[in-house]
Amino acid sequence: MQEGGWSREVTVRELAVSKSMAGVDMRLTAGGIRELHWHTAAEWAIMLYGNARITAIDADGKSFVTDITEGDLWYFPTGIPHSIQGLNPDGAEFLLVFDDGNFSEYETVLLTDWMAHTPHDVLSANFGASQQAMEKMPKREKFIFQAAVPGPLAADQKAAAGSRGASSQDFAFRTIQHAVTKRTKGGEVRIIDSSNFKVSTTIAAAVVTVHPRGIRELHWHPNADEWQYFISGTGRMTVFATGGRARTADFQAGDVGYIQKTLPHYIQNTGDTDLKFLEVFKSGFYQDLALSEWLSHTPPQLVMAHLGIDKATLDAMPKDEVVVMPE
Numbered sequence: 001m002q003e004g005g006w007s008r009e010v011t012v013r014e015l016a017v018s019k020s021m022a023g024v025d026m027r028l029t030a031g032g033i034r035e036l037h038w039h040t041a042a043e044w045a046i047m048l049y050g051n052a053r054i055t056a057i058d059a060d061g062k063s064f065v066t067d068i069t070e071g072d073l074w075y076f077p078t079g080i081p082h083s084i085q086g087l088n089p090d091g092a093e094f095l096l097v098f099d100d101g102n103f104s105e106y107e108t109v110l111l112t113d114w115m116a117h118t119p120h121d122v123l124s125a126n127f128g129a130s131q132q133a134m135e136k137m138p139k140r141e142k143f144i145f146q147a148a149v150p151g152p153l154a155a156d157q158k159a160a161a162g163s164r165g166a167s168s169q170d171f172a173f174r175t176i177q178h179a180v181t182k183r184t185k186g187g188e189v190r191i192i193d194s195s196n197f198k199v200s201t202t203i204a205a206a207v208v209t210v211h212p213r214g215i216r217e218l219h220w221h222p223n224a225d226e227w228q229y230f231i232s233g234t235g236r237m238t239v240f241a242t243g244g245r246a247r248t249a250d251f252q253a254g255d256v257g258y259i260q261k262t263l264p265h266y267i268q269n270t271g272d273t274d275l276k277f278l279e280v281f282k283s284g285f286y287q288d289l290a291l292s293e294w295l296s297h298t299p300p301q302l303v304m305a306h307l308g309i310d311k312a313t314l315d316a317m318p319k320d321e322v323v324v325m326p327e
């Protein structure tokens with residue numbers, strides 16, 4: 001908790017199973033800055049509330065500055081420096097997901113920390129500036145701090161681009177400009193991975209809404225562990241972990257869940273409002289298989305011999321992946 005905002009994190013230290021991803025929930029006031037920094041992990045983010053301005057430079061040193069609103073995403077690859085600043089009227093809350101469970105938001109390369117630990121004569125030689133001018137440098141890291149709300153976006157973009165021009169890479173995904181991937185009576189899903197969000201080469205995600213009485217169908221992911229964040233509503237998840245072992249737990253807004261690669265699971269909406277949650281994967285592409293599509297694309301006699309169900313029951317199963325039932 002600092003002037004300008006707060007953050008809280010869930011890493012492998014708090015949630016031992018979450019080896020491949022870690023998450024940070026962060027709130028910034030209008031004008032509040034998550035300072036210029038970078039880190040060893042790649043950063044994927046979704047805006048949960050409000051508005052923010054994000055900045056970066058790409059690997060060619062070209063600038064990227066844009067404004068992000070609720071539902072939008074961003075992605076910064078490893079080692080790419082960036083910042084986040086809350087905008088009017090009430091700043092922003094966002095969720096950061098890192099492609100390393102061991103990652104901590106408190107172990108990043110911060111501009112102020114770096115400068116505070118570099119001798120002023122070195123900085124003066126590096127910048128071609130007087131040592132006296134370096135005396136105003138911060139004595140310790142800032143991490144999050146309060147500043148004035150920035151002016152118009154276009155002016156910031158122009159100033160940052162200079163004569164070099166802006167980056168051709170888009171580090172942001174504007175959700176409103178993309179169609180929902182699948183909508184059923186039970187809910188909807190948006191799948192965002194490197195096929196529609198090009199820069200996001202190490203993180204894929206599904207934003208899932210389950211209406212009351214709906215169920216995120218029985219399924220599994222062949223390619224990656226699943227890191228979950230519950231945005232709103234209440235749900236109950238069961239994970240089947242082989243050998244006759246299973247675990248069921250209730251989740252509510254702000255909770256984090258984790259499912260190891262290939263383990264089957266389902267999520268029920270236990271409330272009377274929409275359940276909204278994120279499925280995040282350390283992978284450039286989203287992949288899942290549903291129980292229904294497996295059984296309906298296997299020879300019927302083989303399936304019926306296993307399950308003791310009749311042909312009519314088998315025929316009534318969805319042939320394609322539904323994601324959220326009912327269809």
Ligand code: MN
Pocket residue numbers: 037038039043082
């Ligand atoms: Mn970051």
Ligand code: MN
Pocket residue numbers: 219220221226265279
């Ligand atoms: Mn899943």
